[in-house]
Amino acid sequence: MNNSEKFQEALKQLSDAYAAQLPEKFRNMMLTLDALPQNQWDEEGFQTLYRMVHSLSGSSKTFGFPALGDAARTLEHHLKMLGEAKRALSSTQRDQVYEQLAALNQLAIRQEHADADLAGTVSAESAVAHASCQVYIVEDESSLAVELKTQLSYFGYDVSVFYALNDFKVAMQQSRDVVVLMDINFPEDPLGGIHVMNEIQRGRATPIPVIFLSAHGEFDIRLEAVRAGGIAYMNKPVNLGVLVDKLDELTSVKAAEADRVLIVDDEVALTDYYAAALEQAGLSVRVANNPLHVLNDLLEFSPDLILIDMYMPECNGMELAKLIRQLDDFIGIPIVFLSAETDMDKQLAAIGMGGDDFLCKPISPQHLVSSVTSRIRRSQLLRSFMVRDSLTGLLNHTAIKDQLAREMARAKRHNKPLSFAMVDIDFFKNVNDSYGHPVGDRVIKSLSRLLKQRLREIDAVGRYGGEEFAVILVDTDGQTAIKVMDTIRHDFSLLRHLAGDIEFSVSFSCGIADMSDYADVSKMADAADRALYQAKHAGRNRVVLADGESTR
Amino acid sequence: MSEKLTRVLYVEDEPDIQVVARLALEMLGGFTVEICSSGSEALEKISGFHPQLILLDVMMPGMDGPTTLVNLRKLPQFAATPVVFMTAKVQPSEVAGYKALGAIAVIPKPFDPMTLAGQISEIWKHSHE
Numbered sequence: 001m002n003n004s005e006k007f008q009e010a011l012k013q014l015s016d017a018y019a020a021q022l023p024e025k026f027r028n029m030m031l032t033l034d035a036l037p038q039n040q041w042d043e044e045g046f047q048t049l050y051r052m053v054h055s056l057s058g059s060s061k062t063f064g065f066p067a068l069g070d071a072a073r074t075l076e077h078h079l080k081m082l083g084e085a086k087r088a089l090s091s092t093q094r095d096q097v098y099e100q101l102a103a104l105n106q107l108a109i110r111q112e113h114a115d116a117d118l119a120g121t122v123s124a125e126s127a128v129a130h131a132s133c134q135v136y137i138v139e140d141e142s143s144l145a146v147e148l149k150t151q152l153s154y155f156g157y158d159v160s161v162f163y164a165l166n167d168f169k170v171a172m173q174q175s176r177d178v179v180v181l182m183d184i185n186f187p188e189d190p191l192g193g194i195h196v197m198n199e200i201q202r203g204r205a206t207p208i209p210v211i212f213l214s215a216h217g218e219f220d221i222r223l224e225a226v227r228a229g230g231i232a233y234m235n236k237p238v239n240l241g242v243l244v245d246k247l248d249e250l251t252s253v254k255a256a257e258a259d260r261v262l263i264v265d266d267e268v269a270l271t272d273y274y275a276a277a278l279e280q281a282g283l284s285v286r287v288a289n290n291p292l293h294v295l296n297d298l299l300e301f302s303p304d305l306i307l308i309d310m311y312m313p314e315c316n317g318m319e320l321a322k323l324i325r326q327l328d329d330f331i332g333i334p335i336v337f338l339s340a341e342t343d344m345d346k347q348l349a350a351i352g353m354g355g356d357d358f359l360c361k362p363i364s365p366q367h368l369v370s371s372v373t374s375r376i377r378r379s380q381l382l383r384s385f386m387v388r389d390s391l392t393g394l395l396n397h398t399a400i401k402d403q404l405a406r407e408m409a410r411a412k413r414h415n416k417p418l419s420f421a422m423v424d425i426d427f428f429k430n431v432n433d434s435y436g437h438p439v440g441d442r443v444i445k446s447l448s449r450l451l452k453q454r455l456r457e458i459d460a461v462g463r464y465g466g467e468e469f470a471v472i473l474v475d476t477d478g479q480t481a482i483k484v485m486d487t488i489r490h491d492f493s494l495l496r497h498l499a500g501d502i503e504f505s506v507s508f509s510c511g512i513a514d515m516s517d518y519a520d521v522s523k524m525a526d527a528a529d530r531a532l533y534q535a536k537h538a539g540r541n542r543v544v545l546a547d548g549e550s551t552r
Numbered sequence: 553m554s555e556k557l558t559r560v561l562y563v564e565d566e567p568d569i570q571v572v573a574r575l576a577l578e579m580l581g582g583f584t585v586e587i588c589s590s591g592s593e594a595l596e597k598i599s600g601f602h603p604q605l606i607l608l609d610v611m612m613p614g615m616d617g618p619t620t621l622v623n624l625r626k627l628p629q630f631a632a633t634p635v636v637f638m639t640a641k642v643q644p645s646e647v648a649g650y651k652a653l654g655a656i657a658v659i660p661k662p663f664d665p666m667t668l669a670g671q672i673s674e675i676w677k678h679s680h681e
Contacts, residue, residue, distance in 0.1 A: 004666070007575065007579040007665075011572070011575070011665055059569050059572075062569065062665055073640075
């Protein structure tokens, strides 16, 4: 690392520290404004406020917050004008300043967010933005490029190939939603791919997602790749499965639903403050000021994380954590204690009682938000290992059945219809026997992908076993479910699969059960299974709705 | 004839800016830097440090930059030490005003930490031409 890089590194750390102080600064400014007397001019108090804003406007650009700097400068000029009059602020003037301060605070929070997004891999929003996007392959080795294009089109991607960096640059001038697969080494420049991406990313508000392909894996090249907006780095020969997963991850429309945080704390003012901070960061928050009602909140709100105050009059945080851990549905939920306790031993004891983390009050909103969101991410990842099928990423057998139980209960409560579909690939054994298991796996992945693409986010798709899938169609009656599943069946049967040079196609059969006919989960699943059997028996490649028990 | 610039005194009341400026001047400029938080602190410390160049923030509580400059000039051994003002107000007329006070240059704030040391080296070079 040369001096300039070291300096940038150090500057980055300073900026982070600066950002962490911003909330405190805004609070002090607000307090100073509040403390100004209503009916007489307070030169000293006003100058204190003016100096705070002046120093913010002088420093924020230097620390990489240009928008904040500009807004602070505007406020500084405004205050300067007000100060020249040397008259106590009218309530309108006071409100204006207050609003400007609040706007500054918002800018600071938004900046925090932008940084976090850049640091993380792929945010939900950018994934949404890239849904239905194109893939550009930039690769001078024509055989590899053509191979990738064929394979990816087979997974439903619209692919264009560029053999030369210049052609790619020209195309990028008018391309927006693309994912780029970029080779790093080109004849004219061993890091040509990285250099061109750097050039293209410059001046773009949202970077183009790029996956770098390279025969080398040295750290410094990887680092350069990250700096050029690389979201993944794959060594050649390219593992197609991994590549498709990456692309799916980038292009799939993720759940827009916000993560949910339950705060249990008896201090109303403080919880409101925390709730506001978390909500501003896009989380959904429920506050329980009475720990005795917490069970109700848990069931209704079904949080992703619980923040608990250590000391509350009715029952303390540790007891509450223990109690929550005894509920089957909440064994794995992250619990974070919040307290003014600075005694390390007591903190450790709290963690021993089932807490995952300990945050000391007072905590800055940024710190709170980042602790909470990173906890939620980690627990979701862990959960996904437990409930997801490793090949397809769909819910596994147990998880989809659990989900069916939950959805049935919910549908009954709200008096809404629900359908359950079982899907089985026809003559799948032949695929494996003729073309080998890797080809079979690709067929399974392509069906899983099609199901996910065609069904709504609220529907649940699971891999039930080998070549068998299960689908929960929420708020959907049997007749509608038949239409939906039959369209998917039709399209799947037209998909061309590749095994070497041989093209082939595959179909599936499907059995559907409508909840209005069945009392519980196992009866519903059995009925769908019987309908599937009927579909197979009647010649396969069709969808059959189970006869309700009442009509049998 | 120009000797190499190594010792820089920076008078700045804002702690955040102090940290960045010190880092930028030391790491990127290779200078030895002394930072003072006020004009009066600068007047106390300057004899011990013996800067070749002084950076002065214009707007500081208590003794502002221009006043600090006037007081520095009263010290015989610093009567001719080059002074650079750092300020957000960079109307041409104001720049002229600062130069009339004896500053050799004005660096606008907010400064870019990546180029600050380079700017100062340039100013130093010009002042010896």
